[in-house]
């Protein structure tokens with residue numbers, strides 16, 4: 001029983017890992033965000049940011065990439081169930097993209113709070 005449960009969870013982890021790799025290989029926006037993650041990590045070491053600033057930074061990067069992954073999944077489902085033009089599909093995609101936009105805006109604000117005082 002417990003072994004079956006553990007095997008199921010490990011399988012789930014394998015699928016989520018495969019999904020993440022697929023996103024990184026195929027989605028230009030995730031690749032850009034991964035590049036930003038690398039850059040801000042370098043900046044974090046350069047400016048010697050505090051533990052709490054590292055936490056805020058990792059949470060922001062994670063938030064944006066999670067939102068982007070979900071946005072990609074929603075776009076994929078929308079295109080699969082309705083490949084043709086439809087006003088509602090357009091609205092659904094806009095809302096999903098809007099969620100990424102909110103995450104990105106919050107992240108830019110957090111980055112400003114962390115880095116602007118260190119630069120100026």
Ligand SMILES: Nc1ncnc2c1ncn2[C@@H]1O[C@H](COP(=O)(O)OP(=O)(O)OP(=O)(O)O)[C@@H](O)[C@H]1O
Pocket residue numbers: 072075082083084085086087089090091093094097
């Ligand atoms: N089937 C559709 N019906 C109506 N409007 C659509 C449809 N597909 C896309 N759109 C409109 O075009 C916008 C961009 O959609 P698209 O699927 O090209 O996403 P994208 O942001 O370019 O993502 P990606 O670059 O990952 O393909 C949507 O937000 C929506 O406004």
